Amino acid sequence: MSLGLPVTSCSINGAESDDAFKSRIIDAKEELGSRVMILGHHYQRDTIVEHADATGDSFTLSKMAAESTAEHIVFCGVHFMAESADILTNDEQIVSMPTTRAGCSMADMANVVDVEDCWYTLIEELGLQDPKSRPNPDEKASEEDNFLVPVTYMNSSAALKAFVGHHGGIVCTSTNAMGVIQWALDRAGGRGKVLFFPDQHLGRNTAFKMGFNEDEMVVWDPNNHPDIRDLESARFVLWHGYCSVHQRFTVEQIESLREECPGALIVVHPECESKVVAAADADGSTDFIRKYCAEAPSGSVIGVGTEINLVQRLNELYPDKEIHCLDDSICPCSTMYMIHPRFLAEQLESIIQGEDRNIIKIDKSTSDDAILALNRMLEV
Numbered sequence: 001m002s003l004g005l006p007v008t009s010c011s012i013n014g015a016e017s018d019d020a021f022k023s024r025i026i027d028a029k030e031e032l033g034s035r036v037m038i039l040g041h042h043y044q045r046d047t048i049v050e051h052a053d054a055t056g057d058s059f060t061l062s063k064m065a066a067e068s069t070a071e072h073i074v075f076c077g078v079h080f081m082a083e084s085a086d087i088l089t090n091d092e093q094i095v096s097m098p099t100t101r102a103g104c105s106m107a108d109m110a111n112v113v114d115v116e117d118c119w120y121t122l123i124e125e126l127g128l129q130d131p132k133s134r135p136n137p138d139e140k141a142s143e144e145d146n147f148l149v150p151v152t153y154m155n156s157s158a159a160l161k162a163f164v165g166h167h168g169g170i171v172c173t174s175t176n177a178m179g180v181i182q183w184a185l186d187r188a189g190g191r192g193k194v195l196f197f198p199d200q201h202l203g204r205n206t207a208f209k210m211g212f213n214e215d216e217m218v219v220w221d222p223n224n225h226p227d228i229r230d231l232e233s234a235r236f237v238l239w240h241g242y243c244s245v246h247q248r249f250t251v252e253q254i255e256s257l258r259e260e261c262p263g264a265l266i267v268v269h270p271e272c273e274s275k276v277v278a279a280a281d282a283d284g285s286t287d288f289i290r291k292y293c294a295e296a297p298s299g300s301v302i303g304v305g306t307e308i309n310l311v312q313r314l315n316e317l318y319p320d321k322e323i324h325c326l327d328d329s330i331c332p333c334s335t336m337y338m339i340h341p342r343f344l345a346e347q348l349e350s351i352i353q354g355e356d357r358n359i360i361k362i363d364k365s366t367s368d369d370a371i372l373a374l375n376r377m378l379e380v
């Protein structure tokens, strides 16, 4: 099974080598000192992670940004992560990205216009109530209530987090999804529903873990609405979104590794399809996967269903174990991969020059509503 990455040498940089970018980054970091904090998501390539002051999943990194006193936060991840960091940091701190073209295809699958269309259709056609009509949307509802409570995964735009905050809803991560969905069900009331977006798989996998059945969930495809009658008895309306990286993992890959290496352990991310999660030994966030590999007995063979940069790093970190990506054909997240050392070097140098470049700034009204949804999550 191959663990190699696509060739990383500098096709985008002309004559300049990776070593030259590395020196430029080191020099610029040294000059900026404590003025700058570089955050690197687990899915970033090694030549970025080696310069990061902190690595982690999206929410951990945003919290680190909020706790930092650095004037500049350079976020090496995708767009929605830098947006969350801007929302959680103070007004004086400046959040930027090495390139703003690095988006997340899953986050892009739900936009405010489509979500509002779904929201008002459900409210009007099913007679559900908007939690914002309550004096206190944070209070538990009764068995007779029928509120529609929106829940958005961290992997969504600031505008959607603001929509959710405004309508009495909450944000979740892959670590806390179960507690957050229980919070939402308690606020929906006995006859209410949860609208979960954008990742249908995280929603479905979490609802399964909580004991719900497939027939209590309906998928909302904005281009092909489900029959409204099918929604009447559903407890969950799941947005038709998915991660193109995690969608690639299959039950056949798990079976093939188990056949090749009997006793192999399998751990996958809950953005994988539910049949893949069911076939695995464990599932959880990137931090969970990291700990699972760390704690597995020496000599273990572990098949991992998540992004290749993290899997390869784990394999190097634990040489006493054999850690494989389940997908032999290698699956980097193409948008995470847009963060190239050249762009990081240029971003740091532009900060030294005092240029306003690649800055991520969320307007106050969006930020105020989004923070309501984020704070509800922090209290769960």
Ligand code: SF4
Pocket: 043, 078, 103, 104, 105, 106, 107, 155, 243, 244, 245, 246, 307, 333, 334, 335, 336
């Ligand atoms: S791995 Fe999937 S969810 Fe994560 S940033 Fe890439 S496309 Fe988005």
